[in-house]
Amino acid sequence: MDSPSPVPDDYSNESSSESDHPINIDDKPCADITKNEPDLISLTSFLLGIVFGLFVGLIPTLKFKGINFYIIALTLFHFLEYYITAKYNPRKVHSDSFLLFGNGKEYIGAHTFALLECLVEYIIWPESKKTTGIQHYVAIIGMILTIIGQHIRTTAMKTAAQSFSHILKRKKERDHTLVTTGLYAYFRHPSYFGFFWWTIGLQLVLFNPLSSLIFTLVLWRFFSKRIKVEEEYLISFFGNDYINYKKNTKVWIPFIQ
Numbered sequence: 247m248d249s250p251s252p253v254p255d256d257y258s259n260e261s262s263s264e265s266d267h268p269i270n271i272d273d274k275p276c277a278d279i280t281k282n283e284p285d286l287i288s289l290t291s292f293l294l295g296i297v298f299g300l301f302v303g304l305i306p307t308l309k310f311k312g313i314n315f316y317i318i319a320l321t322l323f324h325f326l327e328y329y330i331t332a333k334y335n336p337r338k339v340h341s342d343s344f345l346l347f348g349n350g351k352e353y354i355g356a357h358t359f360a361l362l363e364c365l366v367e368y369i370i371w372p373e374s375k376k377t378t379g380i381q382h383y384v385a386i387i388g389m390i391l392t393i394i395g396q397h398i399r400t401t402a403m404k405t406a407a408q409s410f411s412h413i414l415k416r417k418k419e420r421d422h423t424l425v426t427t428g429l430y431a432y433f434r435h436p437s438y439f440g441f442f443w444w445t446i447g448l449q450l451v452l453f454n455p456l457s458s459l460i461f462t463l464v465l466w467r468f469f470s471k472r473i474k475v476e477e478e479y480l481i482s483f484f485g486n487d488y489i490n491y492k493k494n495t496k497v498w499i500p501f502i503q
């Protein structure tokens with residue numbers, strides 16, 4: 247069995263399933279319906295909405311509110327991945343843009359592991375999940391990281407628009423331009439930065455010591471490798487423009503240059 251990973255599989259899947267053939271109607275870029283089956287898209291959005299609504303509704307009932315926050319943030323994240331791609335990058339939107347389908351076993355396994363860790367610790371040591379004392383501050387820091395991380399990720403996807411792709415591009419497409427404005431003027435990889443802190447924030451909200459450590463190590467290792475490869479391609483696409491951009495911007499994920 248594959249080991250759990252907090253990285254959605256579409257990140258690691260190298261085979262392109264995004265639309266390579268632009269579709270325009272009245273000069274407006276359109277989504278390819280064959281890659282966005284309406285029944286699947288509407289059902290997925292509906293189910294994400296139900297789970298989101300259920301955990302909002304359960305806020306007064308559940309004792310440990312960290313669970314509510316976790317599920318609300320998770321469902322919102324997956325909805326926004328599709329929605330922002332559909333809105334700002336319609337030619338590349340695909341049912342996989344939810345980052346839920348494909349071979350997502352490791353990713354689902356990682357979140358299941360985190361929820362199980364929380365449950366087991368709650369059963370054997372309920373005090374460990376009480377939001378009093380220092381834990382109150384840990385929960386607040388976790389929530390702030392999650393909210394800011396989500397905001398940065400979503401804003402980056404909006405700014406990069408057609409240059410953003412969930413799958414790493416190994417061939418330059420005609421509409422791929424170098425993005426150096428907005429958040430990209432301050433962060434070299436804002437969507438990765440946002441996702442990194444979003445994930446760690448969620449583990450802090452659950453007061454999960456084990457998952458906090460494992461998720462941080464796995465994500466750090468993943469992004470450090472991914473950024474190296476991505477930048478080799480970006481240099482081959484944009485040459486000196488990317489080299490100069492790289493010189494003047496930082497990643498802001500600790501120990502990644």
Ligand SMILES: C[S@@+](CC[C@H](N)C(=O)[O-])C[C@H]1O[C@@H](n2cnc3c(N)ncnc32)[C@H](O)[C@@H]1O
Nearest residue numbers: 402409411412414415423424425435436437438
């Ligand atoms: C999942 S997106 C992530 C973008 C960026 N790494 C970030 O974290 O915001 C990956 C794609 O974005 C493209 N990309 C990354 N940085 C870019 C930039 N500054 N301008 C244009 N394209 C970029 C890469 O070619 C890659 O195919």
